[in-house]
Amino acid sequence: MTDDATPDAPRSPFAGAATREVVRDVVAALALLVALPMPWDLTHRGSDRIEVVLATVLTLLVLAVPYLRRAGLGAPSWDALTTPRGRTIGCVPYLLVALAYLVLDAVRPDAGEGQVGAGVVLGLAGATLALAPTWRPTLPVVAALVGLGALATPVMALATGDAWPAVVVGALNAVLVIGVLWLTAASYLRGDLVAGVVLLAVGAAVSVELVLFAGGEESPWFESVHGQRLGLLLLPVVAACGARRVLDDLAAVADDxxxxxxxxxxxxxxxxxxxxxxxxxxxxxxxxxxxxxxxxxxxxxxxxxxxxxxxxxxxxxxxxxxxxxxxxxxxxxxxxxxxxxxxxxxxxxxxxxxxxxxxxxxxxxxxxxxxxxxxxxxxxxxxxxxxxxxEAPDEPDEPAEVEETPTGALAQVDQPWTVSAPYEQTSPQQTSPQQTPYATAAPMDATQRIEPVRDASWGAVPGGRSGGDSTQVLPPVADVPGSPWSAAQALDPTTPLADLARIVQESPHLRPHVASNPSTYPALLDWLGALGDPAVDAALRARR
Structure with a gap:
């Protein structure tokens, strides 16, 4: 008799669950539990409020039901809580309670500053992780609301007639919060996976700080629209909104x-x-x-x-x-x-x-x-x-003239994955490289002379010859409609290295520009040199 046929065989509560889903649920449960003894406003902790306790119990129950059912516990009717709709119904009450505290801080100017405590932030982040929202605008909407809250602090200081230092500090805080959101959440929404990773790291770091230092009896941390600061403590909530998508994108590029x-x-x-x-x-x-x-x-x-x-x-x-x-x-x-x-x-x-x-x-x-x-x-x-x-540099060769080839003749490279947007991921191509053409730029007139590509910050392209000799240059490239990258990004020495690697895969017509970029790292130059593209080879020779 096999083990499968044994009626009393033990069942694992984690059978069939993805590791990152288990980790996400554990972190969410810990955040909800830690939020209970933390301060929610100036006078109350989460455990002092019946609405917070009841919402916490309901959300923890929603988190636990899938594992209980896998272990063979509970009634079959509990399966309704394991569906996305059931999880949403179980998490929404907690979200509403936490949001109510944020709204109360905004509408009570006479209650004093410091109305948003660490308990609100940790609980809201935990409930968001438990919900694992799939609605695409969730991250931009939440990030925008946090940025607006930060901007509201200096406005409130001006409206209430606070001294100039409070107004200036509030304005500096707004710049800081918006700057952090721009370098993390906004950049990730523009397709930068690195920014998503940093967003999760910053959210986790602020959460740890709140757990360790923000709940003390003598000096708990608070933020308020009516104080000088609001926004930094809410970064874990922004990170929780994008956690699922960022982790999915990281899993998609694990085999890079x-x-x-x-x-x-x-x-x-x-x-x-x-x-x-x-x-x-x-x-x-x-x-x-x-x-x-x-x-x-x-x-x-x-x-x-x-x-x-x-x-x-x-x-x-x-x-x-x-x-x-x-x-x-x-x-x-x-x-x-x-x-x-x-x-x-x-x-x-x-x-x-x-x-x-x-x-x-x-x-x-x-x-x-x-x-x-x-x-x-x-x-x-x-x-x-x-x-x-x-690698030791090779002996410089005499630069060869760039052959005039149609700008639409672009080489296709095997591309196992692309992340065209933070929430969209394309599957591997099933056709051969020659069967999947890229979009092409506008064709070049046969009589058109190839002119040097110049930039005000770069000057002439290196590798040319002075005097009456012809000059080794890159052909002008028109930005392809719908391309996620431009020639300026491919040539910019400050473009992140990861973006350069994405440009050569997602915009093949820009490979010569990446090859001439002084910041391109050696491994990518070697990869470009192995393509056999005359324009790329000419740009590589011009670097020497």
Whole structure:
């Protein structure tokens, strides 16, 4: 008799469940439970409010039912809660309760500042993870609402006649929140998977900070539309809205070539350094405003000095990585460690005030440098990229003239995956490479002379010959209608390395421009050189 035929064989509650779904449900349940003892407003914690307790129990029940049914427990009628509709019905009450606290903060100007506590944020993020929304506009709508809330703080300060430092700090906070959302959520919505990864990392980091520091009896963290700040504590909610889509996109690119994966992780570190510069500049500017208003203290002076130093260190590390990930790896790792040390100066200077800390200070001290270090040190693809020896350059050949070929004759390369939009993923092509043509640019007139491609920031294309000789140039390329990339992006040295790898796959007509981009990394140049495309080969020869 087989095991399948045994009537009393034990059944696993995790049978048939995807690992990332199990992890998502566990994190959601932990967030909901931790939100109960955390402060929801100035006078109440979640466990003090009956509506919060009941909504939490209902949401936890919805999370547990699928696993109970797989284990053979519960009644068959419970299966209704395992459907997407049943899960939505179970999570919506919690979402409504949490949103009610946010609305009450906005409509009660006389209740004092600090009405949005950590419990609201963690509970709202947990319920969003449990719901796992598939509605495409969820992420942009939530990110826009958080940005509007941040913009409302300086407006409220002006309307109530607050002193100028409060108005300026509120405006700086709005710039910070919108900047973080632009570099993460907005960039991901434009098709940048790296920005989605950083969004999840920032949301997770702020959540950990809330759990560890925001629920103390003496100095809990609050934000309010009627205070000087709103938005940073809500970043976990934004991350929860995009978590499912980002994880699906990551699973779709898990089999990418090693050099593409390495470039993606390097881009994650670069994006974290961008955020370090943004947050550190905010810390320094807030300290400057408070010093200018007459407040003086060692903590403010240190925050001003350390903030400026962190901007400089992050800028040096970013430029080193963008210039050459292999040679700049050591510089970036060392700079990330320096950022941690500099941030600790601020944290230690505030130690005499208990555990009180602002979320941006812990972000710039531990979270963002930590994510950058993880992206540069943990992935095997990045370690192998750094360990590989740079190839010796070949002897320069005499530049050959570029053959005039129809601009529509574009080579097709096997493309196992593409992510054309953050919420849309195309399946592998079933036809042969020659059977799947790309969209073509406008045909070139036979009598048209091939002119140099020039850019105000670049000057002439390298590799030309002066005097009366002909010049080795790239042919002009018209942007293909519907193409996700432009010639300017392919030529821009500041374009992220991961984007360059996507350009050559998604816009083959721009490969010569990527080949001439001084920031293109060696592995991608080797790949381009193996295509046998005359225009690409000419651009590669022009680099030498």
């Amino acid at each position: 070539p090693q050099d593409v994966r390495a470039a993606r992780w390097v881009s994650v570190a670069v994006r974290c350094l961008d955020l370090v510069m943004l947050v550190a500049a905010f810390v320094a500017l807030v300290a400057m405003v408070r010093l200018a208003s007459g407040s003086f203290g060692v903590s403010l002076v240190l925050r001003l000095i350390v903030g400026v130093l962190m901007v400089v260190v992050a800028l040096v590390a970013r430029r080193a990585l963008v210039r050459d990930p292999r040679s700049g790896h050591t510089t970036a790792v060392g700079a990330a460690c320096v950022l941690v040390v500099l941030g600790l100066v601020i944290v230690v200077a505030r130690a005499g005030r208990g555990w009180e800390a602002n979320v941006e200070e812990l972000l710039v001290t531990f979270a963002l440098p930590g994510v950058a270090l993880g992206a540069l040190l943990v992935p095997a693809s990045v370690r192998e990229l750094v360990a590989s020896e740079p």
